[in-house]
Amino acid sequence: MTGGENSVIEDFALIHDGKDIIETGKWSELKNNFSGEVKDLGDVTVVPGLINAHVHLELSHLRGKTVQGKGFTDWIKSLLSNPLYDLDTEAVQDAVKEMRVSGTAFCVDISTRNCAQVASIMDDLGMGFYACCEAIGIQPPKEGARFFPQKEYKYGRAAGAGHSLYSTGARILQGVKKADNAAGLPFPIHLAENAEEDEIVAYGTGEFADMLKGAGLLADCGSKGLRPVEYADQLGLLDESTLAVHCVRVSEDDIDTLNKRRVNVCLCPRSNTYIGEGRAPWELIIESGINTCLGTDSIASNYDLSLWNELEYLLKNIEISLPAAEALALVTSNSAKALRIDDLYGSLEKGKRPVYATVPPHLEDLLF
Numbered sequence: 001m002t003g004g005e006n007s008v009i010e011d012f013a014l015i016h017d018g019k020d021i022i023e024t025g026k027w028s029e030l031k032n033n034f035s036g037e038v039k040d041l042g043d044v045t046v047v048p049g050l051i052n053a054h055v056h057l058e059l060s061h062l063r064g065k066t067v068q069g070k071g072f073t074d075w076i077k078s079l080l081s082n083p084l085y086d087l088d089t090e091a092v093q094d095a096v097k098e099m100r101v102s103g104t105a106f107c108v109d110i111s112t113r114n115c116a117q118v119a120s121i122m123d124d125l126g127m128g129f130y131a132c133c134e135a136i137g138i139q140p141p142k143e144g145a146r147f148f149p150q151k152e153y154k155y156g157r158a159a160g161a162g163h164s165l166y167s168t169g170a171r172i173l174q175g176v177k178k179a180d181n182a183a184g185l186p187f188p189i190h191l192a193e194n195a196e197e198d199e200i201v202a203y204g205t206g207e208f209a210d211m212l213k214g215a216g217l218l219a220d221c222g223s224k225g226l227r228p229v230e231y232a233d234q235l236g237l238l239d240e241s242t243l244a245v246h247c248v249r250v251s252e253d254d255i256d257t258l259n260k261r262r263v264n265v266c267l268c269p270r271s272n273t274y275i276g277e278g279r280a281p282w283e284l285i286i287e288s289g290i291n292t293c294l295g296t297d298s299i300a301s302n303y304d305l306s307l308w309n310e311l312e313y314l315l316k317n318i319e320i321s322l323p324a325a326e327a328l329a330l331v332t333s334n335s336a337k338a339l340r341i342d343d344l345y346g347s348l349e350k351g352k353r354p355v356y357a358t359v360p361p362h363l364e365d366l367l368f
């Protein structure tokens with residue numbers, strides 16, 4: 001059973017008051033001084049509550065409604081053929097409940113239109129969160145407008161996110177990043193996700209570029225033949241509070257840059273496969289020492305929102321062997337560090353949130 005950073009404790013027990021962890025240790029020792037309700041989980045492996053570092057809950061009504069395996073342009077066309085932004089409250093509630101049942105205690109949600117509503121739903125259901133208002137488009141916000149609402153929530157905070165280099169103006173991305181940094185929040189951005197992005201960032205061309213242009217969303221990336229990571233670096237978007245999501249199409253030089261800038265990487269393996277974008281060089285990214293975590297992405301590009309299933313997919317396909325602690329860190333401690341919430345999440349220690357998950361039996365063999 002997992003207690004503090006990467007440590008395994010047999011006969012593990014956790015004492016909490018509903019809000020904070022009061023004490024952890026071996027039950028045989030703790031029970032002598034404990035009186036209160038006891039919940040015996042049986043012979044299971046307990047881990048810290050899982051953290052989903054990338055999801056779009058406003059798309060929760062789109063399960064099974066998009067094409068699979070045909071690449072990003074076809075996927076986005078099928079996405080846009082659906083009603084997108086009238087929030088289906090019930091679908092979002094069901095998605096949050098599904099995440100909780102599969103052990104997720106915290107998520108980074110990205111919303112284009114419904115940030116405040118999704119935040120309220122997560123708050124009501126006790127899901128820890130960053131509700132990120134995603135900046136997309138090239139029109140600068142009106143004078144005095146903020147990148148995200150400054151509302152108080154019980155279980156989370158609002159934050160800003162950038163959609164991507166190709167769909168969001170450079171000055172806007174820099175503004176969101178600055179606002180997140182000033183508030184001590186992470187800055188998530190989809191980065192190096194697909195071939196379409198490569199072409200737009202480098203040359204401003206392609207079918208997808210034409211679609212974006214038609215919608216008034218094509219950002220001027222300078223057409224200097226740069227790779228997405230190079231361009232993001234040039235814009236000053238890469239540092240230790242950046243959460244670069246996807247990183248499918250990164251070269252060894254790109255990985256060096258991300259590492260040097262201490263960027264956190266969120267991999268979304270099943271989403272990339274679902275869309276047909278290929279897969280990130282997981283092995284190189286993880287072995288480089290980059291702080292790496294996992295996200296499911298939205299149900300519009302995945303089969304479910306279970307991080308256990310995400311981890312299982314990664315472990316079954318990755319070509320290096322990951323020790324259990326390193327594998328589990330991808331959905332717990334690494335994510336907590338990336339999101340700057342490691343004072344409350346990511347390990348089961350005194351003072352942190354009493355949220356935990358148990359390893360599903362079929363994953364025990366894969367992990368241990």
Ligand SMILES: [Zn+2]
Binds near residue numbers: 298
């Ligand atoms: Zn996404």
